[in-house]
Amino acid sequence: MDEQILNRLTQDILGRIFIELEASARHVHITREQAQTLFGHDLTPERPLSQPGQFLAKERVTLQGPNGKFYNVAVLGPARKEAQVEISLSDGRVLGITPPIRQSGDIQNTPGAILVGEAGTVAIREGVIAAQRHLHLTPDSAARFGVQDKQIVRLQTYTARPLIFEDVIVRISSAFADRAHLDFDEANACGMQKGDLGRILP
Amino acid sequence: MDEQILNRLTQDILGRIFIELEASARHVHITREQAQTLFGHDLTPERPLSQPGQFLAKERVTLQGPNGKFYNVAVLGPARKEAQVEISLSDGRVLGITPPIRQSGDIQNTPGAILVGEAGTVAIREGVIAAQRHLHLTPDSAARFGVQDKQIVRLQTYTARPLIFEDVIVRISSAFADRAHLDFDEANACGMQKGDLGRILP
Numbered sequence: 062m063d064e065q066i067l068n069r070l071t072q073d074i075l076g077r078i079f080i081e082l083e084a085s086a087r088h089v090h091i092t093r094e095q096a097q098t099l100f101g102h103d104l105t106p107e108r109p110l111s112q113p114g115q116f117l118a119k120e121r122v123t124l125q126g127p128n129g130k131f132y133n134v135a136v137l138g139p140a141r142k143e144a145q146v147e148i149s150l151s152d153g154r155v156l157g158i159t160p161p162i163r164q165s166g167d168i169q170n171t172p173g174a175i176l177v178g179e180a181g182t183v184a185i186r187e188g189v190i191a192a193q194r195h196l197h198l199t200p201d202s203a204a205r206f207g208v209q210d211k212q213i214v215r216l217q218t219y220t221a222r223p224l225i226f227e228d229v230i231v232r233i234s235s236a237f238a239d240r241a242h243l244d245f246d247e248a249n250a251c252g253m254q255k256g257d258l259g260r261i262l263p
Numbered sequence: 264m265d266e267q268i269l270n271r272l273t274q275d276i277l278g279r280i281f282i283e284l285e286a287s288a289r290h291v292h293i294t295r296e297q298a299q300t301l302f303g304h305d306l307t308p309e310r311p312l313s314q315p316g317q318f319l320a321k322e323r324v325t326l327q328g329p330n331g332k333f334y335n336v337a338v339l340g341p342a343r344k345e346a347q348v349e350i351s352l353s354d355g356r357v358l359g360i361t362p363p364i365r366q367s368g369d370i371q372n373t374p375g376a377i378l379v380g381e382a383g384t385v386a387i388r389e390g391v392i393a394a395q396r397h398l399h400l401t402p403d404s405a406a407r408f409g410v411q412d413k414q415i416v417r418l419q420t421y422t423a424r425p426l427i428f429e430d431v432i433v434r435i436s437s438a439f440a441d442r443a444h445l446d447f448d449e450a451n452a453c454g455m456q457k458g459d460l461g462r463i464l465p
Contacts, residue, residue: 162454224426224430251452252364
């Protein structure tokens with residue numbers, strides 16, 4: 062068998078048992094109108110992300126809170142119906158914002174922030190969250206792991222500082238690739254390196 | 264029973280089952296000679312820490328790495344035989360230093376850093392670590408929990424984002440107070456608030 066086939070086989074077998082861990086750095090999602098205000102044009106894809114159709118934009122923003130700011134913050138596309146800012150609790154301390162732990166999209170009564178782009182500024186009234194750790198699974202993988210959409214599972218990490226995350230929420234969609242998404246606090250707490258794996262505990 | 268006795272009883276009962284979690288922010292330990300160089304005098308206690316005899320010093324240092332620095336970093340006393348700098352992996356990213364995960368005191372072949380005080384500067388050639396998460400236990404508590412010195416245990420957290428830390432090392436001394444020590448990455452990953460509790464898993 063050639064190298065490519067062997068690699069594919071290894072991936073397929075590992076994918077039956079493990080889920081790749083991925084750390085999400087602080088980032089923002091914005092609306093098309095906000096992209097116009099911030100940059101004077103729509104978002105431009107720089108590179109695709111692991112989730113099909115999602116991309117890292119070439120455009121960057123400064124993210125401001127009452128106590129501090131971060132420059133050069135990633136903007137993810139495509140544009141959404143509502144802005145959402147995903148930060149870690151550590152980031153929150155720097156900004157002076159206490160983000161609630163929420164699922165993506167669940168932004169009612171969350172804090173706001175200020176976004177500054179090269180062409181303008183947008184103050185969002187709500188949308189700052191720390192994303193609840195979650196699994197993206199395809200329906201096939203979910204069936205194999207025996208889990209349902211929105212089920213809460215435990216995730217064991219095979220990392221330098223191993224731990225078992227509780228309260229990990231499962232999201233299932235045929236538009237997904239199998240990935241466990243952590244924020245940087247969580248990635249550091251388990252000593253995660255790129256490519257590290259995790260396993261759903263029964 | 265009066266309030267004080269009730270509180271004491273509650274503490275005693277909780278202490279049979281749980282261990283209080285405590286987050287250690289970045290800090291440095293220095294030698295007496297280094298205190299002289301940095302401040303021109305010995306360390307001055309500002310307030311006692313939870314571990315008997317240990318104190319937060321009034322003196323502060325700037326901690327410098329190749330890529331960044333932190334101002335106003337805590338110095339803990341009393342002075343030690345060797346300098347040691349305890350940072351999180353997040354801190355390491357800012358400084359441009361990759362700290363290995365080590366037990367306190369185990370600093371051979373670890374990175375160095377620069378400390379700046381009001382009276383002078385000290386370059387330490389080694390001593391920068393990310394402290395391995397650990398339990399401080401009295402011999403009585405250790406006996407009750409059925410654990411030995413240097414045993415590796417799992418610690419379940421009763422926190423906003425519950426998880427189970429693996430690779431938690433037990434340290435036992437009659438000079439200790441019962442505490443689980445996490446760094447800020449770990450504290451944020453489990454959503455720890457002051458006073459939160461953990462439990463050793465069998």
